[in-house]
Amino acid sequence: MSLAVPADYILARDACSYGYFLLAPNYWHVPTQTLWRVVELPSGPVRIGISQPGATWRVAKGRALVVSTHRAVGKADRPELARQVTRMLRLDEQPDVLAAFHRLDGRWKRLGSGRLFRSPTMWEDVVKTVTSCNVAWPNTMTMNARLCEVYGAPVPGLGVGAKGLSFPTPETIARQRPLSLRTRCRVGYRDARIVALAKMFVSGEVRPGWFEDPATPDEDVRAALIELPGIGPYAAHNVMQLLGRYGHLPLDSESVRHARTILGFKGPAPRMMKRLERHYAPFGSHKFRSYWLELWDFYQSKRGKAHTWDRETTGRTFTAAMLAG
DNA sequence: GGTAGACCTGGACGC
């Protein structure tokens, strides 16, 4: 299957733009510059590989993606497959919106970055965010791998392994006892919160369509997210950027380090947080992208371009905390 | 409305 992309799209740059591309069931295969994962389609789980022809970025830029599947995918499945890939890679991000961001923050115009990787569903983004709170990055990777291994749907014919399993559906997680998640997936105290979230997605109490509707005001989305179990200010703002709402900063310990080491801020963390808000305020509704690309640029300056990171080695140790250690 | 303390887990660190 072929999927058209915006004229400025480069898969290796835009898929490897946010840490979630390293979390199961996503798998970026460095030698072939291909993104593998299992997605859930109406006919069942399918493993897909997404690549972009072209020996160099200059050649690849704007060329249609090739989406391969491990089995034949019928016509009925194709719109859903396209929808999920489009969401992950933000192919529906309009070039004029990106251009507006580049006008405001010219540092990223030459490279063209600004589309940040996310999950095929809001559900997966929310769980990935909850599993990234109050833990070191390798632990987040473990939690996501185990969630897929224990509760993901196996793809027939591929055997059981993290690369042949889907991300668990909210329906599956909603049926589990919290203690089961805790012991089998090592999610710790996040167990009951994740199960509660799953139940809310299943019951319709959380409607992704409402959160993703551009007509829904940011502040309504923020208020609704904060009400969700396991979601505080940091997680709410992070889920917002994953929803394409970049006007709030998910400030955390990583931000404080960035402020201290790169921006040269001094003083206690709470004061630094306030100063960070002021620092990025000029970028308005685009401020997260300015902040994030700065952070991502720092990681890459230390560990090489993200599209060269192997999930099990560099991919486990790229955060500032790991670099410091 | 602002703020200590507890909270799973696993790796790093100091002794």
Place this chain on the structure above:
DNA sequence: GCGTCCAGGTCTACC
């Protein structure tokens, strides 16, 4: 070896 600390925070109970 073993205790302590803390990592891409959240939640509750207090004041």
